[in-house]
Amino acid sequence: MTTRRDFFQWAGIAGGALASTAVSRVALAALPEAVLQASPATARPLTPATGRPYAPVVTLNGWSLPWRMRDGVKEFHLVAEPVVREMAPGFRAHLWGYNGQSPGPTIEVVHGDRVRIYVTNRLPEHTSIHWHGQRLPNGMDGVTGLTQPGIPAGKTFMYEFVARRPGTFMYHPHGDEMVQMAMGMMGFWVTHPREPHPAIDTVQRDFCFLLNAFDIEPGAATPRVATMTDFNLWGWNSRVFPGIDTLNVRLHDKVRIRVGNLTMTNHPIHLHGHEFTVTGTDGGPVPRSARWPEVSTDIAVGQMRQIEFVADEEGDWALHCHKSHHTMNAMGHAVPTLIGVDHRGLARQVHDLIPDYMVMGERGMADMTEMEMPIPDNTVPMMGGIGPFGSVEMGGMFSVLKVRRGQKPGDTTDPGWFRHPPGTVAHEVPAPTPST
């Protein structure tokens, strides 16, 4: 817990980075309350009670950080700290994050807002926060050693800048980055337009999430932090399917989905049933003349993409990373290909030695979804998630866009599975088995 005394101490030591009048004025005020979140559920959008009005975003399995207005400045308080994150029902990971969760809360401001962010460090080592994509004074850029000293354990630093352009941004540490991002430290930032903007449409639904990856051994709870390529949990906002909430919209809603990538590889995000355009990046709104229709968009490491479409097809539409290994959970990559191998004789022999031995994979790997395989405690199934027609055979970076005629405006709750009109579901037809 950072005390008022600690804060004064810091202000005295590092005050040179800021105008001294600003420091003394701020130091006299108590820090804004550090709001914590215990639940991994998707919070209701945070409608602004103070400051300029805006249409809030929905952070998938996350929340937006409340602020206080002080002398016209929007003040937030982030706390970097170890957290326990439920990544899927039955699976809790020991991560690092902000204000009780990984990722940290979404920060929502309005173009032109002066923003002051207090960052208290409750980690066992120093940290800093880089405000990815922002135009700001160099000394507020958050790069440890380059633009500021690291925030020591137990100390609070203050960042202050004006949100100079509207768009989709993120924040993450820029100190011991490899470890701190592998442990889950990251958060979303949205700067809403102050007035109608020629390249920013009004939307009825606005979702956001960060792509992230962890290497957590089945049965363990803490990520291995030195992993570079062999991750086994591919997540959205530190959740893996079936732990990722669905995106619930009303038929004919204009929908925006904002995605940022803080993993070590690219992710082609694919939407079923609709075409979208990329309307913005962390570089800002994309001019209308530069947009084209897509159904997948590749999001490279360190990039953000904001896509938009009209949800004009009712149903349950898959939204997922198109790299098939990223829609699996907790899988080692040393799995031999056994398709077409008849190893029943071998299995019998092994079974004599190891009674629990199971043969897997000779007909593909779909069996593994439903098999009653013994898995260690605190492990998410390899391919989890049951849909209305059985196993969805996906995990990791997968969710569902639910488009419903009956969804109320603004209602973000899950309407349940789609009821398909009679005769509109693929089905078996009587046909002779073709001879080979």
Ligand SMILES: [Cu+2]
């Ligand atoms: Cu991917």
